[in-house]
Amino acid sequence: MTQLKTKSIFWHRRDLRITDNKGLYYALENSDVVQPIFIFDSTILQQLPSDDKRVNFIYQAVQKLKTAYLDLESDLLVYFGNPVEIIPQIASELDVQKIIFNNDYEPKAILRDQTLEAILKQRKIDFKGCKDHVIFEKNELLKPNNSPYTIFTPYSKKWKEKLKDEDLKNYNIESYSFKLMNKNNNNELISIEKIGFRNSINLDSITPKIEDLNIENYHLDRDYPSKNATSRLSVHLRFGTISIRQLVRKAKTQNDVFLNELIWREFYQMILFHFPDSVHKSFKKNYENIPWKNNEVQFKLWCEGKTGYPIVDAGMRELNETGFMHNRVRMIVASFLIKHLLIDWRWGETYFAEKLLDYEQASNVGGWQWAASSGCDAVPYFRIFNPISQQVKFDGKLEYIQKWIPEYGTEKYPKPIVDHKEAREKVLNLYKLVLSN
Ligand SMILES: Cc1cc2nc3c(=O)[nH]c(=O)nc-3n(C[C@H](O)[C@H](O)[C@H](O)COP(=O)(O)OP(=O)(O)OC[C@H]3O[C@@H](n4cnc5c(N)ncnc54)[C@H](O)[C@@H]3O)c2cc1C
The missing domain is CATH 1.10.579.10 (DNA Cyclobutane Dipyrimidine Photolyase, subunit A, domain 3)
Structure with a gap:
């Protein structure tokens, strides 16, 4: 008897990259075929002005992502609409058993994911989130009494103590890329005008390379706004065009003050997750x-x-x-x-x-x-x-x-x-x- 192949969708959200992407790696490792997708969420975009810089950033990052998949003989399917409606539709069109994605800790995103999970459960489709946006998530780093930290210093101390090499693993998909769904020639990227926006920034001009990033004097110069002494990576961490693990690997050996800032970022992610009312x-x-x-x-x-x-x-x-x-x-x-x-x-x-x-x-x-x-x-x-x-x-x-x-x-x-x-x-x-x- 021939065994059925496991087909999955990998849904890119705030992780617009192929390199060192935990969820994508997990999807490939646990499926026979993976179709990557991205959705321009109309429920969010409707609230933004047509020259919103972030939509531009995302649009250009999606363009790059699509090109990167095409280079691997696969493709990124890009949609525009409400993910709660689109995901179940694509899941049945492509006849997949799993939807895999990286976790998002914002209250609205959590609600959307819970709604989708309930819909997909009825159709017996797995909806699986992975940890990629942070090093430690949810309840992974709690006080000895199992409550969340609310003070940064003990949190950061514990964060550093808990950090192991495996937390900083590089999720390289090279050996699995053959599992990516083959490209179909008819998948043009929807134009930015069609989703109601126009070009206003050039992504290349604000994309520093991590390899070139010099953080040796970060602790000395970072407070002076006229010096170009901070990394300018916040937007890339926000949309996942770089991997936090890659950045922590560098910070850990090069500058402890810089590492602390990355931990502040995680601290606030953790606070938002545990205290959404804040x-x-x-x-x-x-x-x-x-x-x-x-x-x-x-x-x-x-x-x-x-x-x-x-x-x-x-x-x-x-x-x-x-x-x-x-x-x-x-x-x-x-x-x-x-x-x-x-x-x-x-x-x-x-x-x-x-x-x-x-x-x-x-x-x-x-x-x-x-x-x-x-x-x-x-x-x-x-x-x-x-x-x-x-x-x-x-x-x-x-x-x-x-x-x-x-x-x-x-x-x-x-x-x-x-x-x-x-x-x-x-x-x-x-x-x-x-x-x-
Ligand atoms: C009122 C206020 C609002 C802010 N709003 C945001 C926001 O919407 N998005 C955002 O990413 N940061 C925010 N920050 C934090 C910080 O100002 C920016 O992360 C930083 O200026 C981004 O520049 P950089 O990438 O060059 O930072 P770097 O100094 O190079 O730091 C490296 C990374 O560490 C993280 N980081 C640094 N400082 C902080 C901090 N204080 N809190 C949390 N993470 C930090 C960021 O991801 C940053 O990219 C806010 C700070 C304040 C005081």
Whole structure:
């Protein structure tokens, strides 16, 4: 009797690469034939403007991925629509027994996956998630009492202790690539216009090579926004165009401070998984009682980079123009919005979510709640970044400021919209009052 072949779909989501891709490797190892697919999720895309930089990034990454599969005599099938409807349809068209993918820890993604799992279960199709986006996921790294860590330092210590060579395995598919479904000549990639978008960035210009990445002086230079001293890999980690294992293998031997930043990323992924409510609610409950001023005119000036505080304005203009902002400046602008203007951190989080190319819900909510002092391991409420001394310390030669504010030093540059000292005192008194109740 001939044995039936196991056919699977491998569904690329936030892992737009073939190299060192755990889920893809697992799919090939456990199937006879694998068809890779990608879906432009219409439920997400409908909410975005037509020049959204992230869709551009994804589109170009998908183009590259398709080419990489064609080079292996296979192909990436690309769809546009709601995955909850499309996946079951393709599964029956291709008559597959398994759908394999890499896990996503955002609450909406988890809900979508649970819905799909239930639908597919009725049809006796396996729906299997793998760990690829992080080194340790879900309940793999808990406190001795089996509850999740909420403080970074003990978490990172345990993370390092637990790390073994096998956690950093390179999932090279070379010996399995013959199992990829053969290409069919009629699979043109849907055009970016057809999905409602237009080109606005060039992926090649923002794609550093890990081999060329120099992190030797990272710990010395990373806080200076005018120096090109950070990796700029956040967007690639977000969409999985690089592998976190590949990056940790490098960081582990080259720079411990850099490794710690990668662990912060995992810490926030873990927090989001265990505390999905933190997307909308302060992690520390008593911070829900802050009476925000939420002045819309001041919020608009902050968004446009017109607060009269140069380091804040330079950061916001960098964000608006490029979709990126340096980490030190992210902390300063967030602190300014919350603790100088007394505007709800959720307004800032939402604005960053619209603009950041590297927008990652876990890190963004984590970063904003950190700045608001309401997060799990946040800056204390009385620590208020002084935008003037931060500028002197981290952009003393005004290089960053002059790059983003051409009218700096002229009459055209606005006067400060609030007085630093006054704003600081006001917020300190308010926080003290609310938090002591
Ligand atoms: C208010 C606020 C919002 C933020 N929003 C995001 C976001 O939406 N997406 C995002 O990826 N990062 C976010 N960060 C974290 C950090 O600013 C960026 O990861 C970093 O600036 C990206 O630049 P890089 O790749 O050159 O970082 P590098 O300094 O080269 O760091 C290497 C990698 O480590 C990770 N990392 C570094 N710092 C942090 C951090 N503080 N928290 C979590 N991960 C970190 C990132 O994946 C980064 O690519 C936010 C920080 C703040 C204060």
